Amino acid sequence: xxxxxxxxxSLKVRLPHLLDWVVRQTPDVVCxxxxxxxxxxxxxxxxxxxxxxxxxxxxxxxxxxAILSRAPLTExxxxxxxxxxxxxxxxxxTVEGTRIVxxxxxxxxxxxxxxxxxxxxxxxxxxxxxxxxxxxHPRLVVVGDYNxxxxxRDVHDPKAxxxxxxxxxxxxxxxxxxxxxxxxxxxxxxxxxxxxYTWWDYRMNGFRRNLGLRIDHILxxxxxxARCASCSIDLEPRRLERPSDHAPVVAELRD
DNA sequence: ATGGCTATGTAGCATAGA
Numbered sequence: 001x002x003x004x005x006x007x008x009x010s011l012k013v014r015l016p017h018l019l020d021w022v023v024r025q026t027p028d029v030v031c032x033x034x035x036x037x038x039x040x041x042x043x044x045x046x047x048x049x050x051x052x053x054x055x056x057x058x059x060x061x062x063x064x065x066a067i068l069s070r071a072p073l074t075e076x077x078x079x080x081x082x083x084x085x086x087x088x089x090x091x092x093x094t095v096e097g098t099r100i101v102x103x104x105x106x107x108x109x110x111x112x113x114x115x116x117x118x119x120x121x122x123x124x125x126x127x128x129x130x131x132x133x134x135x136x137h138p139r140l141v142v143v144g145d146y147n148x149x150x151x152x153r154d155v156h157d158p159k160a161x162x163x164x165x166x167x168x169x170x171x172x173x174x175x176x177x178x179x180x181x182x183x184x185x186x187x188x189x190x191x192x193x194x195x196x197y198t199w200w201d202y203r204m205n206g207f208r209r210n211l212g213l214r215i216d217h218i219l220x221x222x223x224x225x226a227r228c229a230s231c232s233i234d235l236e237p238r239r240l241e242r243p244s245d246h247a248p249v250v251a252e253l254r255d
Numbered sequence: 256a257t258g259g260c261t262a263t264g265t266a267g268c269a270t271a272g273a
Contacts, residue, residue, distance in 0.1 A: 004263090009261075009262070010261085010262055010263080010270080012262095013262070034262095034272085036262070038261070060263090061263055061270090061271090062263085062270090062271070062272085078261035107271080107272060107273055108272085108273085109271085109272085115271095145273095147272095147273070164273095165273075166273060174269095197262090199273065201259085201273070202259090202261055202272095203258085203259040203260045204258095204259055204260085204262090206259095211258090213273075215273075239261070241262075242261090245260085245261075245272080245273080252262090
């Protein structure tokens, strides 16, 4: 099974990129974040024509996530019960009992802000929810935009970002607690190029200069991690005209 | 240098993203 996560920063704008990309990559599951549209405006027909079923949790203007799957989606859950804002979707089981969780973690704006506090609370609630989820779904995939660069090597300029939002110690500790549940960062299961990132600021030629952060992740429960054959960041969509500021991440699981 | 882009909602800018 090939599974991908991509913050598309407006599905309306990025739909042509997405449709081209799934033809090239042929993922079995695609988790999208920042749809920036309501469910009624979701381009279901185009995506179904491309061969995918859709589980959608949209929202006007901001946020919004979706899971696309070639295999039938069952028991779709639109949002986490104890998280007030609908930023997340999940579904089960997509392929042979594997449960997929697609998350868009709040950005946090700046350390010390209300949004930052909300982000930490949100992740704590997410952790509690995942603990339950893992206990009944040992084959769990938790992907999305975590808005956290876990280590200094995930940051183009660790000095400049030290203590800043996305890199602060409380955020990294919260991410570490997710791993502490028994989840594995699939990207770090393999040798990777240095300076591998998934997000680059639109400003100041951030992508061309590779001034990026690795904040989009594919986490796997330990049983699935043993079956992971690869994990990589696809830079091609970021090179296109009018790209998302995020690149997709793709992992392959052996059957 | 609190700037620098991009997208949305809405009609000249405000808000958010990361």
